[in-house]
Amino acid sequence: MNIPPGWSWLGQFLLYVAAGLLVIWLLVTGYRALARFLGGRPGLVRPLAIAGGVLAVVGALLPWVTFPLNDGPYPDLATLQFFDAPFAVTGFRLFTLITGVAAIALSFVPRIPVRRVLRALGLGLAGVALVNTIFPLIDGGGFGAITAADGAFAFGGIVTLVASLVLFFVSKAGDLEPLPRWNTKVPRLVAYAALLVSFLVLLFAVARLLNSGSDSGGGSTTYSGPIFLSLLVFFAGLFGALHAIGFAGWLSAVSDDHKLFSVLVLLLAALALPFTEAGTDYWMTIAANIGVYAATAIGLNIVVGLAGLLDLGYVAFLGIGAFVAANLSGAAAAEFHIHLPFVVAALVSATVAGVFGAIVGSPTLRVRGDYLAIVTLAFGEIFKKAAQNNIGGLTGGANAIPGVPPISWFGASFDESFTIGGVQLPSGVLYYVLIIVLVSVVMLVFANLKNSRIGRAWIAIREDEDAARAMGIKTGQAKILAFLIGATLAGLAGSVFAHKTSTVAYDSFQFPESVTLLAAVILGGMGTIPGAVIGASLLLILPEKLRDFSDYRLLLFGLALVLIMRFRPQGIVPDRHRRAELAGEAEGGVPIEELNVPDSPQGATR
Amino acid sequence: MSAPATKAPVLVANEVSMVFGGLTALSNVSLQLGEGQILGLIGPNGAGKTTFFNCLTGLYTPTTGSVQLRGRVLPHDPASVTVAGVARTFQNIRLFPSMTSLENVLVGRHARMSQGPLASLFHGPAYRRGEADARTRALELLEFVGLAKVHDELARNLPYGDQRRLEIARALATDPSVLLLDEPTAGMNPQETEATRQLIFAIRETGVAVVVIEHDTKFIFSLCDHVSVLVQGQLLVEGAPEVVRDDPRVIEAYLGKPPDEVEAEVRQYTEEAGPDTQVKDTGGNQ
Numbered sequence: 001m002n003i004p005p006g007w008s009w010l011g012q013f014l015l016y017v018a019a020g021l022l023v024i025w026l027l028v029t030g031y032r033a034l035a036r037f038l039g040g041r042p043g044l045v046r047p048l049a050i051a052g053g054v055l056a057v058v059g060a061l062l063p064w065v066t067f068p069l070n071d072g073p074y075p076d077l078a079t080l081q082f083f084d085a086p087f088a089v090t091g092f093r094l095f096t097l098i099t100g101v102a103a104i105a106l107s108f109v110p111r112i113p114v115r116r117v118l119r120a121l122g123l124g125l126a127g128v129a130l131v132n133t134i135f136p137l138i139d140g141g142g143f144g145a146i147t148a149a150d151g152a153f154a155f156g157g158i159v160t161l162v163a164s165l166v167l168f169f170v171s172k173a174g175d176l177e178p179l180p181r182w183n184t185k186v187p188r189l190v191a192y193a194a195l196l197v198s199f200l201v202l203l204f205a206v207a208r209l210l211n212s213g214s215d216s217g218g219g220s221t222t223y224s225g226p227i228f229l230s231l232l233v234f235f236a237g238l239f240g241a242l243h244a245i246g247f248a249g250w251l252s253a254v255s256d257d258h259k260l261f262s263v264l265v266l267l268l269a270a271l272a273l274p275f276t277e278a279g280t281d282y283w284m285t286i287a288a289n290i291g292v293y294a295a296t297a298i299g300l301n302i303v304v305g306l307a308g309l310l311d312l313g314y315v316a317f318l319g320i321g322a323f324v325a326a327n328l329s330g331a332a333a334a335e336f337h338i339h340l341p342f343v344v345a346a347l348v349s350a351t352v353a354g355v356f357g358a359i360v361g362s363p364t365l366r367v368r369g370d371y372l373a374i375v376t377l378a379f380g381e382i383f384k385k386a387a388q389n390n391i392g393g394l395t396g397g398a399n400a401i402p403g404v405p406p407i408s409w410f411g412a413s414f415d416e417s418f419t420i421g422g423v424q425l426p427s428g429v430l431y432y433v434l435i436i437v438l439v440s441v442v443m444l445v446f447a448n449l450k451n452s453r454i455g456r457a458w459i460a461i462r463e464d465e466d467a468a469r470a471m472g473i474k475t476g477q478a479k480i481l482a483f484l485i486g487a488t489l490a491g492l493a494g495s496v497f498a499h500k501t502s503t504v505a506y507d508s509f510q511f512p513e514s515v516t517l518l519a520a521v522i523l524g525g526m527g528t529i530p531g532a533v534i535g536a537s538l539l540l541i542l543p544e545k546l547r548d549f550s551d552y553r554l555l556l557f558g559l560a561l562v563l564i565m566r567f568r569p570q571g572i573v574p575d576r577h578r579r580a581e582l583a584g585e586a587e588g589g590v591p592i593e594e595l596n597v598p599d600s601p602q603g604a605t606r
Numbered sequence: 607m608s609a610p611a612t613k614a615p616v617l618v619a620n621e622v623s624m625v626f627g628g629l630t631a632l633s634n635v636s637l638q639l640g641e642g643q644i645l646g647l648i649g650p651n652g653a654g655k656t657t658f659f660n661c662l663t664g665l666y667t668p669t670t671g672s673v674q675l676r677g678r679v680l681p682h683d684p685a686s687v688t689v690a691g692v693a694r695t696f697q698n699i700r701l702f703p704s705m706t707s708l709e710n711v712l713v714g715r716h717a718r719m720s721q722g723p724l725a726s727l728f729h730g731p732a733y734r735r736g737e738a739d740a741r742t743r744a745l746e747l748l749e750f751v752g753l754a755k756v757h758d759e760l761a762r763n764l765p766y767g768d769q770r771r772l773e774i775a776r777a778l779a780t781d782p783s784v785l786l787l788d789e790p791t792a793g794m795n796p797q798e799t800e801a802t803r804q805l806i807f808a809i810r811e812t813g814v815a816v817v818v819i820e821h822d823t824k825f826i827f828s829l830c831d832h833v834s835v836l837v838q839g840q841l842l843v844e845g846a847p848e849v850v851r852d853d854p855r856v857i858e859a860y861l862g863k864p865p866d867e868v869e870a871e872v873r874q875y876t877e878e879a880g881p882d883t884q885v886k887d888t889g890g891n892q
Contacts (some may be wrong), residue, residue, distance in 0.1 A: 081861070213673075445727060448728070449726055452721065452725075452729070453715075453716060454721050454722075454726040456709060456713050457704075459709075459713075460713045460716075461706070463701075463703060463705065464700050464701075466665070467696065467700040467701070467702065468702075468713070469665075469683075469685050469688075470700075471685075471688060471714050471716055471717070471776065472688035472692075472716050472717025475717050476741075485723070514729055
């Protein structure tokens with residue numbers, strides 16, 4: 001049989017697809033069979049836990065995948081050096097060891113939901129093993145890298161992966177325990193102490209995470225990606241375990257009861273970040289960018305999360321705010337040669353952006369759902385093209401508006417470093433503080449509006465627009481108001497952005513940025529504040545840490561979104577309502593209506 | 607036929623017609639609802655009952671005719687109609703599913719609260735007072751319909767009957783003079799239906815006039831002071847329940863003709879059509 005030239009790729013492609021499907025089928029069948037086998041055998045919990053734990057400990061001590069690089073072999077202490085220094089267990093090996101020992105120990109602790117805890121730890125360990133196996137494979141030239149330097153087979157990663165699967169399957173032996181509910185009626189002092197300690201631990205965990213695998217300035221190195229990811233999944237596993245024993249739920253309930261104190265401590269923790277190991281110029285800049293994006297994302301959350309209006313051109317409002325602020329900053333390239341004080345310029349930026357928001361929002365009176373999304377998408381493109389063509393001389397076109405001076409208050413320029421009580425703080429720390437204040441204000445606006453007559457009207461419109469109108473809500477006004485307020489907040493963030501980056505160019509405000517903002521909202525959890533902040537943080541930190549993967553960044557990002565939408569459609573920090581909704585539900589599957597798609601495509605209606 | 611309303615009319619519909627393209631859904635339907643009256647609107651499927659409701663509540667703009675509430679013509683905008691004092695429920699329940707019961711009712715208070723965006727932003731003392739009042743009123747209404755204990759439950763998690771009652775509470779939260787109920791007992795068992803009947807009586811006690819669409823004629827005749835029958839977009843009969851119940855035209859519209867008459871018609875039809883179809887069949891086979 002002769003395959004015509006040019007068609008052989010098709011055969012190959014089909015072969016790969018078939019092989020892939022076969023592997024998936026085998027995995028799924030195997031998983032189901034194993035789960036069914038274990039289902040009726042709750043007595044296997046302890047043996048499995050011990051087996052998994054022992055395997056993990058062994059995996060921690062075995063040689064792992066390795067390969068030589070110019071910067072030295074990866075991972076540090078993961079190769080034959082092990083034979084030189086058998087007890088120098090650091091980095092991901094330490095995580096593996098801790099998980100293994102913890103699994104063995106926890107299986108003997110009475111009255112904790114062992115299955116849940118070990119499932120979380122097992123998933124975290126699987127992440128550690130995969131990251132530290134796959135990364136060298138990809139970067140070190142394929143499976144040849146599995147063989148360690150002296151011809152010793154580096155199967156530490158594989159053993160650890162097996163260990164993690166064993167730990168995961170502990171959860172399938174018998175029925176999963178219910179999530180424990182701790183008594184949330186605790187004395188005020190106990191609550192305060194718990195919150196304080198937790199937020200402090202969080203602060204240091206975040207600082208450690210940010211600086212993991214970094215050079216002394218905080219910047220990325222060749223290995224920061226996997227080192228960061230290992231720590232991230234390990235922390236995620238630990239957090240999952242804390243959630244499984246009921247601690248996370250308890251803490252969240254307690255912080256709800258002591259809202260003011262929690263907010264204050266959280267604010268202080270955020271302000272204390274420059275004093276930790278993450279207090280470098282590098283991270284201050286990233287953190288400031290995160291703040292700008294988070295503030296904008298919270299603004300978008302009003303439009304998308306509360307009112308349910310899909311806006312695909314939202315970053316334009318950030319751009320409008322930034323360009324207005326740049327033009328009023330006294331920069332040489334600006335159209336207006338006036339230099340307004342920052343606060344005034346910020347208010348003007350916010351107002352102008354708000355006006356544009358209302359203008360863009362006005363089509364919402366006539367179009368719904370997908371059609372509205374297209375209108376907003378078009379607006380985003382109009383803004384980009386207008387800015388690209390230097391419309392009215394206001395945007396500088398391709399030359400951008402460079403030289404926007406830093407904000408300066410009382411003689412202190414915001415981009416300089418300074419010292420407090422003998423501690424040298426990184427440059428940009430003042431911007432960081434300003435952005436913390438900005439984000440706090442935006443959060444306050446969001447929270448107050450959400451729990452008000454207006455906020456309820458927005459949510460009602462999202463849920464059922466006709467029913468909302470039948471309740472006496474002037475839906476047109478309410479929707480335009482949502483656009484107006486969201487855009488105002490974005491404009492405010494844009495004014496800070498202009499001064500912080502010092503160059504305002506149209507290409508910072510294109511479609512991918514809009515998508516990133518939307519992803520931050522959806523990823524973090526629609527309609528919630530922490531969701532938008534966490535989403536923005538993840539979306540800005542991951543690219544920094546995964547520089548080596550920049551070619552695959554969008555691919556990985558897309559994959560992560562798909563996975564989150566499949567397994568946690570309500571987002572990382574779900575809305576109270578969605579959480580309540582899921583509390584009574586079995587683990588795993590989530591009904592499709594949980595996917596909060598903003599509106600059904602009802603098309604243009606009256 | 608008895609006079610439509612002995613008391614002063616609250617809601618008056620004058621010769622309302624609604625034409626969709628070439629389809630006349632309603633033609634010259636008039637209705638008078640007296641103060642404290644319960645009016646039943648019945649008719650077979652597709653008779654135009656819900657269309658009529660949509661005209662009353664401003665969701666549709668009638669092709670001709672007008673609707674007046676206490677002598678004032680209602681605008682063609684659902685929100686304004688609600689503000690004017692006409693509230694409704696929907697045939698297929700349309701709550702806000704991921705809001706709690708209490709929040710659903712609070713949304714109903716929307717038109718009776720006055721806090722604007724700035725007050726909502728700053729949460730001043732006046733704002734908080736208004737919010738607390740609305741909450742109290744909403745809880746009262748939940749108590750009234752018997753849902754006080756599930757006030758923190760998501761609407762979508764409520765049992766079917768409770769969802770119907772929550773929709774009524776939400777409508778009542780708009781402080782209406784007239785409440786329009788679109789099939790309030792659809793899908794309910796006899797006990798729930800009876801509870802709904804009592805609830806509607808209780809609503810009348812509070813001075814709200816009620817219009818009910820329902821298929822369950824037994825329910826309608828035991829509930830209403832006045833019944834109107836819509837058939838194919840036209841008002842066929844109206845009057846006191848007993849009058850309407852015994853009217854042969856209503857029985858025909860609802861149940862069809864008496865069995866013997868129908869049988870006769872069917873026989874006639876098959877005799878006429880029978881030979882034709884046979885001819886066609888053989889034609890097809892050849």
